[in-house]
Amino acid sequence: xxxxxxxxxxxxxxxxxxxxxxxxxxxxxxxxxxxxxxxxxxxxxxxxxxxxxxxxxxxxxxxxxxxxxxxxxxxxxxxxxxxxxxxxxxxxxxxxxxxxxxxxxxxxxxxxxxxxxxxxxxxxxxxxxxxxxxxxxxxxxxxxxxxxxxxxxxxxxxxxxxxxxxxxxxxxxxxxxxxxxxxxxxxxxxxxxxxxxxxxxxxxxxxxxxxxxxxxxxxxxxxxxxxxxxxxxxxxxxxxxxxxxxxxxxxxxxxxxxxxxxxxxxxxxxxxxxxxxxxxxxxxxxxxxxxxxxxxxxxxxxxxxxxxxxxxxxxxxxxxxxxxxxxxxxxx
Amino acid sequence: xxxxxxxxxxxxxxxxxxxxxxxxxxxxxxxxxxxxxxxxxxxxxxxxxxxxxxxxxxxxxxxxxxxxxxxxxxxxxxxxxxxxxxxxxxxxxxxxxxxxxxxxxxxxxxxxxxxxxxxxxxxxxxxxxxxxxxxxxxxxxxxxxxxxxxxxxxxxxxxxxxxxxxxxxxxxxxxxxxxxxxxxxxxxxxxxxxxxxxxxxxxxxxxxxxxxxxxxxxxxxxxxxxxxxxxxxxxxxxxxxxxxxxxxxxxxxxxxxxxxxxxxxxxxxxxxxxxxxxxxxxxxxxxxxxxxxxxxxxxxxxxxxxxxxxxxxxxxxxxxxxxxxxxxxxxx
Numbered sequence: 160x161x162x163x164x165x166x167x168x169x170x171x172x173x174x175x176x177x178x179x180x181x182x183x184x185x186x187x188x189x190x191x192x193x194x195x196x197x198x199x200x201x202x203x204x205x206x207x208x209x210x211x212x213x214x215x216x217x218x219x220x221x222x223x224x225x226x227x228x229x230x231x232x233x234x235x236x237x238x239x240x241x242x243x244x245x246x247x248x249x250x251x252x253x254x255x256x257x258x259x260x261x262x263x264x265x266x267x268x269x270x271x272x273x274x275x276x277x278x279x280x281x282x283x284x285x286x287x288x289x290x291x292x293x294x295x296x297x298x299x300x301x302x303x304x305x306x307x308x309x310x311x312x313x314x315x316x317x318x319x320x321x322x323x324x325x326x327x328x329x330x331x332x333x334x335x336x337x338x339x340x341x342x343x344x345x346x347x348x349x350x351x352x353x354x355x356x357x358x359x360x361x362x363x364x365x366x367x368x369x370x371x372x373x374x375x376x377x378x379x380x381x382x383x384x385x386x387x388x389x390x391x392x393x394x395x396x397x398x399x400x401x402x403x404x405x406x407x408x409x410x411x412x413x414x415x416x417x418x419x420x421x422x423x424x425x426x427x428x429x430x431x432x433x434x435x436x437x438x439x440x441x442x443x444x445x446x447x448x449x450x451x452x453x454x455x456x457x458x459x460x461x462x463x464x465x466x467x468x469x470x471x472x473x474x475x476x477x478x479x480x481x482x483x484x485x486x487x488x489x490x491x
Numbered sequence: 492x493x494x495x496x497x498x499x500x501x502x503x504x505x506x507x508x509x510x511x512x513x514x515x516x517x518x519x520x521x522x523x524x525x526x527x528x529x530x531x532x533x534x535x536x537x538x539x540x541x542x543x544x545x546x547x548x549x550x551x552x553x554x555x556x557x558x559x560x561x562x563x564x565x566x567x568x569x570x571x572x573x574x575x576x577x578x579x580x581x582x583x584x585x586x587x588x589x590x591x592x593x594x595x596x597x598x599x600x601x602x603x604x605x606x607x608x609x610x611x612x613x614x615x616x617x618x619x620x621x622x623x624x625x626x627x628x629x630x631x632x633x634x635x636x637x638x639x640x641x642x643x644x645x646x647x648x649x650x651x652x653x654x655x656x657x658x659x660x661x662x663x664x665x666x667x668x669x670x671x672x673x674x675x676x677x678x679x680x681x682x683x684x685x686x687x688x689x690x691x692x693x694x695x696x697x698x699x700x701x702x703x704x705x706x707x708x709x710x711x712x713x714x715x716x717x718x719x720x721x722x723x724x725x726x727x728x729x730x731x732x733x734x735x736x737x738x739x740x741x742x743x744x745x746x747x748x749x750x751x752x753x754x755x756x757x758x759x760x761x762x763x764x765x766x767x768x769x770x771x772x773x774x775x776x777x778x779x780x781x782x783x784x785x786x787x788x789x790x791x792x793x794x795x796x797x798x799x800x801x802x803x804x805x806x807x808x809x810x811x812x813x814x815x816x817x818x819x820x821x822x823x
Contacts, residue, residue: 161683161700163759163795165722173723174758177765181749181783216757351493368493390497391505417513421756424791425548426506427495433509451513451817453785459756461791463495485783489820 160360162459167357171213171235175220182485184224191247192240194220195230199254205324205333206230206252209261209317210245211268212237214356215377217486218314218455225491226482227321228261229254236356236458237378239267245275249285257286257330259337261317263309264293288330290337292316294346294466296405297374297382308376311418311466312344314454315478318487322480340468345402348464349382349394350375350420354457373397377420377457391427395434398465403442408469412447414478415439416466421456423463428452435465448478454486492692494791499689503545503567507552514817516556523579524572526552527562531586537656537665538562538584541593541649542577543600544569546688547709549818550646550787557823558814559653560593561586568688568790569710571599577607582615589618589662591669593649595641596625620662622669624648626678626798628737629706629714640708643750643798644676646786647810650819654812672800677734680796681714681726682707682752686789705729709752709789723759727766730797735774740801744779746810747771748798753788755795760784767797780810786818 164170171192178194179187186197200206209219210232219231229252232244240248249258258279262272269291276287294312301308320337328336350372353362363379366372371394374382386397417432419425432451439446447470455464470478481490496502503524510526511519518529532538541551542564551563561584564576572580581590590611594604601623608619626644633640652669660668682704685694695711698704703726706714718729749764751757764783771778779802787796802810813822 161703161720161793163683163723163726163755163763165724165762170758170762173765174762177761177763177768177783179765180768181761181764181781214756214758216761221757351495371493388493391495392497394495422754422791422793423495424546424753424788425553425785426502426546426790429509429513429548430497430502430506431495431509432513433505433511436509436512449513451509453757456756456758458758459754459793461493461754483821489815490823491821 160355162357164357170357171233175233178220178485188247191244192233193230193244193248193251194223195251196223200229202254203256204254204327205256205330206254206258207261207321207324208248208252208258210240210248211263212239214458215455221486222317222484224484226325226480227317227484236358239271242271242274242278245272246279246282249275249279249287250283253285257288259330259333260287260289261313262289262291263313264291264306265303266305286330288334290334290341292341294341294344296345296347296401301376302380303376303378310348310377311346311416311455311464312341312468315344315414315416315466315468316340318482319474319477322477344466344468345406346464346466347398347401348375348462349373349398350460350462352422352461354379354460375462377455379457379460391431392434395431395438399435399438402465402467408444408467410443410445412470412475413444414448414468414470415446416450416454418455418464418466419453420460420462421453422459422461428463431463447475492687494689496689502689503565507565510552510817520579523576524565525562525576525580525583526555527583528555532561534586535588536586536659537588537662538586538590539593539653539656540580540584540590542572542580543595544571546790547787553818554649554816556816558657558812559649559816568690571603574603574606574610577604578611578614581607581611581617581619585617589620591662591665592619592621593645594621594623595645596623596638597635598637618662620666622666622673624673626673626676628677628679628733633708634712635708635710642680642709643678643748643787643796644673644800647676647746647748647798647800648672650814651806651809654809676798676800677738678796678798679730679733680707680794681705681730682792682794684754684793686711686792707794709787711789711792723763724766727763727770731767731770734797734799740776740799742775742777744802744807745776746780746800746802747778748782748786750787750796750798751785752792752794753785754791754793760795763795779807
């Protein structure tokens with residue numbers, strides 16, 4: 160295993176030190192592994208928190224900041240954050256108007272966020288609402304999930320609902336918006352290679368040189384099937400078709416993310432975006448906004464995922480609103 | 492070789508198609524492989540162009556846009572752009588106030604930009620000035636260079652001089668600014684793994700599982716020496732010490748970039764930034780701004796580089812000015 164790390168047991172702690180040093184607008188509660196804004200939003204506004212296992216950077220800590228999240232709790236690599244972490248994140252973010260928990264649909268995450276919400280409410284009386292993201296069309300259940308997995312759509316949801324929260328919408332309205340986004344977005348991913356979890360020291364799975372994993376999960380869990388390595392245009396088709404088969408995007412505007420899984424360079428992501436955009440356009444989808452880069456990763460895995468979200472003028476307005484985080488930044 | 496590509500000979504053409512689709516503010520001259528702004532800057536302002544071999548994305552095409560470059564010409568992977576490409580980029584970018592060529596110090600690039608500048612001047616009478624970037628402290632000469640190589644500082648230079656060009660400074664002033672930045676910045680990189688050039692189909696060099704290449708070039712050319720794989724804190728020290736030994740950064744403000752070489756995930760880059768920042772701070776360097784991410788890459792190589800630029804209030808003001816490109820975006 161070749162990685163830029165110190166002790167494999169210290170990867171998360173050391174990475175949190177780094178992001179805190181890089182971002183003067185963030186603070187880190189190192190004991191509880193909670194990343195939060197050094198200048199909180201105004202009292203009376205709803206706070207957004209998220210979290211999950213580490214190894215998906217910039218998700219979620221890299222999306223804390225003006226225009227997106229108020230706090231994130233970081234579990235160990237590929238391990239759900241504990242209820243205690245979620246309680247601390249909820250408390251530090253709360254500005255008296257309730258807290259929205261944004262949870263990717265993995266069994267441990269859902270359970271711990273549920274417990275964290277209950278404990279936080281008991282301790283402080285804070286009102287917590289939850290949205291569970293389950294956008295991955297690849298598999299119905301997986302090693303880590305009952306139901307569909309929550310993947311790339313989480314990034315788009317955190318951006319858009321984050322913008323709405325800055326505007327001062329109430330908890331019920333933000334929860335509705337988040338649920339609408341989850342209903343209208345779909346994702347699918349694929350891996351060229353496995354990732355290597357630092358504590359394990361070896362690849363999570365074996366993938367022959369001539370095969371790829373179609374529908375892979377962000378922890379390296381199996382997807383739909385292994386298929387032969389193919390040209391990018393063919394891989395793009397295998398990603399886009401299941402998304403279009405699952406949801407009728409129609410001809411309205413859409414936001415599209417071509418996401419790298421951590422080990423794939425930008426030249427390949429640009430190339431894949433060209434293939435994916437052409438397929439979506441020929442299916443009638445009108446791409447109004449796009450993201451190309453590493454936004455929800457799986458450590459050093461080579462591969463990519465596609466996310467498509469049906470949008471409207473209001474969603475695009477919120478998308479364009481200023482954001483200033485490590486992972487997404489514009490207009491601020 | 493596992494990559495998200497079609498025919499290995501089409502990688503550049505296909506990636507250019509993708510970036511053009513992703514960025515409505517860019518146009519691509521596919522015949523000449525020149526990326527330029529769809530809305531050029533005002534007549535009477537100096538244009539900035541750069542270029543070089545592909546495989547270093549987002550450099551340079553990803554830095555074309557408001558606040559940075561006006562055009563970039565993309566050579567084949569790890570191959571200098573031809574004089575003809577440079578002429579076309581110069582012509583498309585020229586707004587009547589001269590064109591600054593930003594050239595990384597590689598023998599082929601320097602020669603072809605020199606020829607391109609002469610040809611463009613002959614053809615159209617455009618005034619061209621050139622700055623050659625040579626910030627890499629690792630080696631004095633290399634397989635690809637006479638003198639020091641031009642690496643990460645190019646990104647910082649393109650941002651700062653780009654901001655000054657938007658303000659309307661003349662060609663002489665911008666050339667002076669660019670030369671000052673080149674004089675005051677230093678870089679050093681290292682590789683955990685080789686990269687694989689698509690047309691070659693196999694790793695450029697062999698690096699045993701327990702060794703790293705210290706001072707590696709962005710084409711995989713050899714660095715200072717091979718050393719044993721070490722903890723991140725030790726690798727950081729081996730990168731920072733030669734930089735500090737080469738230039739007296741003093742206690743004034745500095746801009747620091749912790750750059751990923753393409754295959755290294757953000758969790759490791761955040762971690763490395765923590766180590767590098769701590770070392771620089773303990774040496775008295777005051778980090779005023781930073782970048783952490785993939786900005787000048789070497790295809791899928793795993794590894795990172797450090798760039799440090801001495802700054803002052805004026806440089807920081809230009810750094811903070813709005814920029815809107817695929818690779819760097821804020822305030823716009």
